[in-house]
Amino acid sequence: MEWLCRKQLGFGCMRLPLLDPKDPTSFDHDQICQLFDAFLAGGGTYFDTAYTYHGYQGELEVRRALVERHPRHTFQLISKLPLRDFTDRADMERIFQEQMERCGVDFFDGYLLHNMGTNVYRRCCEHGGFDFVRQKKDEGRIGSIGMSFHDKPELLEEILERYGEGIDFLQLQINYSDWEEPSVQSRRCLELARQYEKPVVVMEPCKGGALINLPEDAAELLRREGNGSSLAAWALRFAASQEGVGVVLSGMNALEQIADNLSVFSPFRPLNQEEEALILKAGELVNANTAAACTGCGYCTHGCPKHIPIPQFLSLYNAALRNPATMSNQSVYYNNLSLATAKAGDCIGCGQCEAACPQHLPVIGYLKELSNLFDGRTFFAVRR
Numbered sequence: 003m004e005w006l007c008r009k010q011l012g013f014g015c016m017r018l019p020l021l022d023p024k025d026p027t028s029f030d031h032d033q034i035c036q037l038f039d040a041f042l043a044g045g046g047t048y049f050d051t052a053y054t055y056h057g058y059q060g061e062l063e064v065r066r067a068l069v070e071r072h073p074r075h076t077f078q079l080i081s082k083l084p085l086r087d088f089t090d091r092a093d094m095e096r097i098f099q100e101q102m103e104r105c106g107v108d109f110f111d112g113y114l115l116h117n118m119g120t121n122v123y124r125r126c127c128e129h130g131g132f133d134f135v136r137q138k139k140d141e142g143r144i145g146s147i148g149m150s151f152h153d154k155p156e157l158l159e160e161i162l163e164r165y166g167e168g169i170d171f172l173q174l175q176i177n178y179s180d181w182e183e184p185s186v187q188s189r190r191c192l193e194l195a196r197q198y199e200k201p202v203v204v205m206e207p208c209k210g211g212a213l214i215n216l217p218e219d220a221a222e223l224l225r226r227e228g229n230g231s232s233l234a235a236w237a238l239r240f241a242a243s244q245e246g247v248g249v250v251l252s253g254m255n256a257l258e259q260i261a262d263n264l265s266v267f268s269p270f271r272p273l274n275q276e277e278e279a280l281i282l283k284a285g286e287l288v289n290a291n292t293a294a295a296c297t298g299c300g301y302c303t304h305g306c307p308k309h310i311p312i313p314q315f316l317s318l319y320n321a322a323l324r325n326p327a328t329m330s331n332q333s334v335y336y337n338n339l340s341l342a343t344a345k346a347g348d349c350i351g352c353g354q355c356e357a358a359c360p361q362h363l364p365v366i367g368y369l370k371e372l373s374n375l376f377d378g379r380t381f382f383a384v385r386r
């Protein structure tokens with residue numbers, strides 16, 4: 003458990019580099035190997051993957067780029083039980099065996115109940131999800147049991163009260179933009195983790211990249227006071243400065259990012275009071291300028307019957323509303339993307355995406371607005 007409590011950077015494998023951005027399984031294997039090697043060479047050891055990442059192929063790539071190329075004792079490998087995908091307890095066993103095979107290991111240093119929220123909690127209880135991970139730990143196949151959580155603090159408290167004894171650590175979404183955000187409530191969830199003495203691994207410290215591409219006023223504020231620190235370094239320092247936080251995950255796709263992110267932790271310098279106040283002010287500016295608080299995780303797209311590129315659409319929706327002067331550029335991008343995939347107006351309102359979204363976003367409404375903005379403006383399209 004010491005490695006969970008130490009303030010350190012973890013390599014999040016949810017957004018690995020791709021050869022074709024439209025195909026989540028088109029891994030840029032050579033680049034991924036370089037990134038993993040650089041992370042290990044720089045002192046990083048924590049790798050976080052999951053059954054569902056990259057169209058259910060992410061664990062296989064982690065095996066090829068990490069497990070088959072580095073001695074097992076040089077890294078910790080963490081994966082997760084998908085709470086939306088199993089049918090019953092026997093199916094959990096099938097998935098777990100498949101994960102071991104895909105990853106090429108016989109032991110996960112950490113294993114989490116993935117994406118816990120109201121929509122899956124009852125089912126998880128009914129099928130004995132908490133007992134299942136406990137059994138795997140007793141069998142010596144798991145080092146530490148975790149739970150990644152995306153819901154209200156009230157639910158977190160209920161779970162910790164009932165099942166807390168069997169949970170070794172929590173993975174929470176903590177960043178300076180979601181600190182007081184009603185749909186995430188980073189601060190309150192972190193307080194509960196402390197109250198129940200659970201070490202915390204942070205996910206989405208940069209909110210899927212949104213805190214790297216800040217509105218100009220927020221970026222200016224941090225640049226002015228940052229002594230040359232990158233925006234990513236600010237975000238990582240905010241997350242890691244919180245008491246009870248050990249590992250901070252980051253999805254990295256360039257060698258410079260790895261060097262910059264690792265430098266935050268060597269040595270780690272917590273934010274002082276003035277810096278914390280400043281960054282929370284920047285968070286307010288970000289929130290005031292963000293229409294759809296999408297992290298780009300892609301959980302919503304897998305089951306979309308119309309194959310709508312929801313995260314990309316929400317990203318350009320935000321960009322268009324943040325800076326109306328770029329509306330025509332966004333329109334070009336929208337038309338190119340929708341020609342290759344689907345239009346926002348193709349949405350049939352089935353709700354699959356909203357049920358899957360850990361941020362609880364009203365995706366259908368956003369797509370309607372996007373369709374009103376852009377569908378039919380094909381005169382902007384640039385066919386490739």
Ligand code: SF4
Pocket residue numbers: 305306307308309310312348349350351352353354355356365366369
């Ligand atoms: S509601 Fe629309 S966008 Fe969401 S999954 Fe259904 S068709 Fe796709």
Ligand code: SF4
Pocket residue numbers: 295296297298299300301302303312313316358359360361362363365
């Ligand atoms: S809409 Fe929700 S599920 Fe889809 S990418 Fe954004 S945050 Fe993730």
